[in-house]
Amino acid sequence: MRHNKPYRYLVHLAVCMALILLYCYPQLKGGWASPFSLKWTVVRFILFGFINFHLFYLLVFGLLQKPVQHKQYGKAILYTLAAIIVFSGIKYAAGYFFFPDQVLLRGIPFIGRPKIYMTFLQYLPETLKTGLAVALLAYGYRLLLQWRNTAPQDRLLATAAAQAGARYERMQEGSRQLLHYLQQLTPVLENEQTREKQGTKAILLLSDLLRYMLYDKALEKDKVSFKKELLNYERYLALRRICHPQQLLTLQVTGEDSNNMIEALRLQDITERSLQELAGVIGEIVISVHVMEDSVALSVTPVPAAVSISPNKIKLYPEYA
Known part of the structure; x- marks a missing residue:
């Protein structure tokens, strides 16, 4: 100066x-x-x-x-x-x-x-x-x-304070979900028949999700790459299939191949709330992710669908945002 x-x-x-x-x-x-x-x-x-x-x-x-x-x-x-x-x-x-x-x-x-x-x-x-x-x-x-x-x-x-608060909330939510997954994995790990195969796979998936939710540098910002979020979203669904074998989760991804950004853990949060509302449902549940130019439509629908469920719209952001 x-x-x-x-x-x-x-x-x-x-x-x-x-x-x-x-x-x-x-x-x-x-x-x-x-x-x-x-x-x-x-x-x-x-x-x-x-x-x-x-x-x-x-x-x-x-x-x-x-x-x-x-x-x-x-x-x-x-x-x-x-x-x-x-x-x-x-x-x-x-x-x-x-x-x-x-x-x-x-x-x-x-x-x-x-x-x-x-x-x-x-x-x-x-x-x-x-x-x-x-x-x-x-x-x-x-x-x-x-x-x-x-x-x-x-x-x-x-x-910076708002970003730090958002990171703290994500870490708090991640820690809560970690304890929730550990409780759900307890029967799998205690059973000798499922411990070696499913238990090992579940621990690896849980480790990857924990590393992503708490330590990935991409989550230091509010928005992450949609492709990275979708990859970890698939890991989350795989872990949930092991924890809830009575629910057959089927993922369908349709639409455009997007390079945009999305709010971190948004797909996972909406899906978890929807599945908790369907806790008593046994059988196939279709999770549809339709990618559009500026948004993602996420719907969680049991098969056969008892009622019509409106998809959740999640906004996508340009890569430079």
Whole structure:
């Protein structure tokens, strides 16, 4: 960011001086005939506007930056007052050494009378008013910059927190399903006839599903590849066939070959809820996954179907989303 500082300074200076020139243009236009009036306008508007700009710039990008970020309002007020007094001294010095008649003159003297100039203490209240106005403008602009700079960070933090919460919920759901599968596998593992063949296969499937649900880097994001999700969905169905042999689960995948993304574990969650509602059903259950361009239609239907079941629509997302 260091290389941007000169550019930032020049842009702010150009905008500020353009506004000052626009404001004092009528006085400049009318003062060409009077050298004193022209000099007074140049000194009091243009020169002092240039000095006030540096007070504004120093406060915004220097003295107020850290106090505003850390909400140290006492330090911000102290720095502001010190800067105003220092710049009041600069203005007084400019008037004392170069432009006394335009800055420090106390009224128009009578002919033959000496000119009376203000001391620093007499001049200070006048310049404090201008300094406080510049300080208020600088403080407001600093708050605007602070809000603009921190708003994207706050959104990123909120997004990261939401993603972390979603990952936690998925891990919690995965842990719950793991315990559920282990309970269902207990009869298979306790039976010597099914332990060697079906039990070994079930443990391998459960291990693959656990690795996918809890440790796969693809699930660090909300959406995963549909092909990867479908692969692990088939493993989930294979495990469920072993745990519930009375239900013959048949998977039918139709439609397009999609490279889109899908919400992680969405197919599995919908199917698990549907099968729990059909816990008393014995026999064949057809699980149909119809892939369309921007969505997937998932239906769980016992055979023969007692009632018409509407398919669940799951949205697909482009690969770059």
